[in-house]
Amino acid sequence: MRRIWLRCDPAGVPLAALIPCDTMTETRLQAVSDLERWLRGMASASAVSQPTSYQSQRLDLLLSILDLRGERQVTSHEVARCLIYPRLDVGRGAAWKSSPERRRTQRLIREAEALSAGGYRALLAGRAGRQN
Structure with missing residues (x-):
């Protein structure tokens, strides 16, 4: 189960992501990619381990x-x-x-x-x- 709180209607408003460039940049980019795929109704392609x-x-x-x-x-x-x-x-x-x-x-x-x-x-x- 994933919980996401969007303060707008994602279908009607383009979303933006601010990603700091630090030791977790790659992980954050993957998370944004997963979110974008999820918003389009597609399965996650993430290599990040899923919780049991x-x-x-x-x-x-x-x-x-x-x-x-x-x-x-x-x-x-x-x-x-x-x-x-x-x-x-x-x-x-x-x-x-x-x-x-x-x-x-x-x-x-x-x-x-x-x-x-x-x-x-x-x-x-x-x-x-x-x-x-």
């Missing part, structure tokens, strides 16, 4: 966490209840503070924030794995 199903689901979860926490400060309890453990009563108070669900939720929030703060570049460069 698990990686795609995890990235989707991390993006959902960022979306939920985006404009307002949402507690880790709310993130757990809404996104990570929607069918589980995650508890309150001391039960929540000492739970493994809380620790996992906090790790996922930190990972989402690291992804937002620049960790996504490692994904674009084809370096899979845990973001610090």
